[in-house]
Amino acid sequence: MAMPAEATRFQLQRDRMLRAAATCFNRKGYSGTSLKDVAHQLGLTDAALYYYVRNKEELVYQCYLRAAELGRGAMELANETGANGFERAYLYVRYHVEIMVGDAGPVAIMSEIPSLKTAHRNDILKISRQHSLGFEAILSSGIQDGSIEPCDVRMTGNAVMGAINWIPKWFHGDAAMAKQVIEKFPEVLTRGLKRASNFSSGQIE
């Protein structure tokens, strides 16, 4: 998830660009964001962006790829860390939220998937589907191992993913609130999952 130590200047600058673009898209909307806006955040000229990306469509695509990759990383980590289904579910949400309100910082909300060109769109949709399936698998495993109350995993997945994806709509970088969000949001989202009959009611720290 972190940048490799030998990241080239190109990769670093490109990542800066994607973060700047995500900031703009989330703050000003897609149509409200010109390449000039993104470039300006970086102290560059709009034309300079074309050194990193073929066109605006690809900029969006890269932003979404980055967002998807961060989510995938969170889920992977959760799967490695959590002892049972419930823990994995909780930890996934927690890690993903930490990323979204943290320094990896702004993650682009995927509003404009439909206006990507076909190949890119299919790519993102495929990754998205895989991610959703991954979460549903966590839920299923938790139901199996008794840590999660039986539920409609598809709908539960939709609900949790929706809530996470929507975060950039109401969180705008306030550092004090970030702490609050990391603390509370994952708990709120997974509270309904916990198998009632379990002995412990303590939340994972």
Added chain:
Amino acid sequence: MAMPAEATRFQLQRDRMLRAAATCFNRKGYSGTSLKDVAHQLGLTDAALYYYVRNKEELVYQCYLRAAELGRGAMELANETGANGFERAYLYVRYHVEIMVGDAGPVAIMSEIPSLKTAHRNDILKISRQHSLGFEAILSSGIQDGSIEPCDVRMTGNAVMGAINWIPKWFHGDAAMAKQVIEKFPEVLTRGLKRASNFSSGQIE
């Protein structure tokens, strides 16, 4: 919520237009939707839309106003119907979901609030905030009356609203699934709210 009986041809056509626009925006994204696309769905020419709306920005604004109004209606109805906080919370989600996957739908997902002109943007943001506060008030009342487990009402509200607002991202008008969504989604979203110590565990029908 329903159209008044004496709705003029103008009002009817305008409402059709807003629904067509919502369909396009949700399906093709904002930037992927031209006025021609919207007009085409109605069997009209792009220029005809200007009879109903000053420009594209206002079309978006009207779509969002409509979406907000439908949400407000759902909450109002829930407040009139529910016997306690939990019921009101559940019913609100249920009514809102019914609208979003039902005949009133498609409801435009509010992705492009930031690119609205200032007055319109503030207008929508104000209504949105009011709506969120309304839901938080329901939660608080439920905590008060003992029907809802104490929780961070702000975060819980953010979670529930996010999940609802995201629905158009994964629901695309499949009638069979609509039934499933109405059945399951509200239950999933409110399951975590219910006060554990309550005698009844049956869901409201």
Added chain:
DNA sequence: CAAAAATTTTAATGTTAATTAAAATAATCC
């Protein structure tokens, strides 16, 4: 330090879709 490669800028150009005005058609009203 000089040459080569990488990055950015300047200055046009192009394209797409929004917008407008005037004309044409359709609906309504007396």
Added chain:
DNA sequence: GGATTATTTTAATTAACATTAAAATTTTTG
């Protein structure tokens, strides 16, 4: 049915950005 009003179309026009090519600058490398 004829006049009036409401709605839609045709046919330009515009403007905002995205995009491009070539030149300039900066960075790296031997």
